[in-house]
Amino acid sequence: MYTLSKNQQIIFDIIDKSPEPMKAYSILFNVQKKGIKAPLQVYRALDKLVEIGKIHKIESRNAFIACQNSSCQVSKATAFSICESCEKVTEINNSSLSKYLSNFKDKAGMKYSKYNLEFFGLCKKCTTK
Amino acid sequence: MYTLSKNQQIIFDIIDKSPEPMKAYSILFNVQKKGIKAPLQVYRALDKLVEIGKIHKIESRNAFIACQNSSCQVSKATAFSICESCEKVTEINNSSLSKYLSNFKDKAGMKYSKYNLEFFGLCKKCTTK
DNA sequence: AATTTAAATGTTATAATATAACACTATGTA
DNA sequence: TACATAGTGTTATATTATAACATTTAAATT
Ligand SMILES: [Zn+2]
Ligand SMILES: [Zn+2]
Ligand SMILES: [Zn+2]
Ligand SMILES: [Zn+2]
Numbered sequence: 479m480y481t482l483s484k485n486q487q488i489i490f491d492i493i494d495k496s497p498e499p500m501k502a503y504s505i506l507f508n509v510q511k512k513g514i515k516a517p518l519q520v521y522r523a524l525d526k527l528v529e530i531g532k533i534h535k536i537e538s539r540n541a542f543i544a545c546q547n548s549s550c551q552v553s554k555a556t557a558f559s560i561c562e563s564c565e566k567v568t569e570i571n572n573s574s575l576s577k578y579l580s581n582f583k584d585k586a587g588m589k590y591s592k593y594n595l596e597f598f599g600l601c602k603k604c605t606t607k
Numbered sequence: 608m609y610t611l612s613k614n615q616q617i618i619f620d621i622i623d624k625s626p627e628p629m630k631a632y633s634i635l636f637n638v639q640k641k642g643i644k645a646p647l648q649v650y651r652a653l654d655k656l657v658e659i660g661k662i663h664k665i666e667s668r669n670a671f672i673a674c675q676n677s678s679c680q681v682s683k684a685t686a687f688s689i690c691e692s693c694e695k696v697t698e699i700n701n702s703s704l705s706k707y708l709s710n711f712k713d714k715a716g717m718k719y720s721k722y723n724l725e726f727f728g729l730c731k732k733c734t735t736k
Numbered sequence: 737a738a739t740t741t742a743a744a745t746g747t748t749a750t751a752a753t754a755t756a757a758c759a760c761t762a763t764g765t766a
Numbered sequence: 767t768a769c770a771t772a773g774t775g776t777t778a779t780a781t782t783a784t785a786a787c788a789t790t791t792a793a794a795t796t
Contacts, residue, residue, distance in 0.1 A: 483772080483774085484773085484774090486773090501752085501753085515776085516776065516777085517754070518756090518774095518775085518776085522774085537667050537725075538666050538723065540752085540753065559717050559719065562720075570713055572713065572714075575711060578707055579724075582726070584699055584726075585701075586697065586730070586731060587731060588688050588728055588729070589734070590726040590728040591691075591727060591729075592727040592728065593725065593726045594667065594725050594727075595708075595723070595724045596666075596723050597719040598719060598720060599718055600720075605718070612744060612792090613744085613745090615744090630781085631781090631782065631783080645747065645748085646782085646784090647747085647783085647784075648745070648747095650784075651744075655743095669781085669783095
């Protein structure tokens with residue numbers, strides 16, 4: 479089990495507490511009181527946290543969310559649902575889906591080592607509005 | 608059938624001819640001889656081309672590729688394979704996959720209107736190197 | 737054909753996201 | 767201790783994307 483460094487811990491904590499995905503510069507703003515002053519300090523921590531699977535990047539939003547499973551086999555297989563109205567993002571944990579995608583092979587015979595899936599739609603709340 | 612405007616056509620053509628995904632500022636550089644001088648002219652055309660499904664954005668790469676199917680039901684269901692070594696990107700056209708994903712429902716009962724899937728790995732060429 | 741409306745264009749400026757380069761510090765381990 | 771590896775701090779800069787506004791073109795309606 480990996481021990482987070484000081485900056486990594488600070489930045490993980492703020493993402494983990496956030497109810498929604500956080501953007502890098504919003505993270506930066508929020509950790510300035512803790513002595514983290516430069517974008518690069520944030521991006522370096524983000525890179526590491528993504529690498530070890532503690533957080534995921536929501537690519538379509540350039541934002542980061544704490545892993546809601548158990549560090550997702552170190553981020554090799556991720557799936558999210560994204561509400562296009564309220565921007566709520568939920569990590570999908572569905573073994574049928576992950577099995578299907580992990581075993582998927584395309585015609586070109588390419589073997590995949592990783593995937594990222596983003597579903598878009600309206601969440602329950604936003605549907606009934 | 609939608610008729611492309613002048614800028615849309617210029618920008619679609621250059622993406623369509625490219626063997627690899629193109630980034631916005633690389634597109635800009637390449638169309639400056641045709642009178643398109645500003646980023647915004649490129650981004651506006653890209654937005655429209657994505658909207659009508661003529662091109663797709665590869666989110667993990669901030670790059671754009673011409674649709675290799677038939678405008679993908681106006682971009683509602685996209686899947687790509689990406690080689691992490693040579694960066695070759697191929698659009699996946701697999702009816703089993705698209706059926707599976709289009710019918711997927713999560714536990715929260717959210718109904719999805721769109722998805723984007725990116726697989727990562729090594730292409731055949733890069734595997735045998 | 738003239739009028740109205742919507743879509744697209746041109747332009748300048750600026751916002752938001754991300755990395756390069758370099759000096760230094762902490763931590764683990766031989 | 768000596769060495770290697772990972773993390774930090776800092777300044778500067780690169781890359782990606784949008785705001786705002788004036789104008790033009792194309793399409794639809796009268
Ligand atoms: Zn996860
Ligand atoms: Zn919602
Ligand atoms: Zn397509
Ligand atoms: Zn390759």
